[in-house]
Amino acid sequence: MHVGSKGWYVSQLKRLGVNRHEGRKIEKFKTTTLANLLEDKQN
Template sequence: MHIGSKGWYVEELKNIGVRRHEGRKIEKYKKHVLANLLEEKKN
């Protein structure tokens, strides 16, 4: 899996315990939303 791909963001979010966002599974979101969510959760 390439760093920065959608699957990479999903995996990173799951590693920190995020499986859902606003009641939807994170797999349903586009990559740019996942990138912002990951940045928000890391800080």
């Protein structure tokens, strides 16, 4: 898995305990949305 890929963002978010966002599974979102979500959760 490459750093910055969609799968990487999904695994990082799951490691932080985030499985859903806005009532939908995080796997359904685009990479840019996941990147922004991860940045918000880390701060």
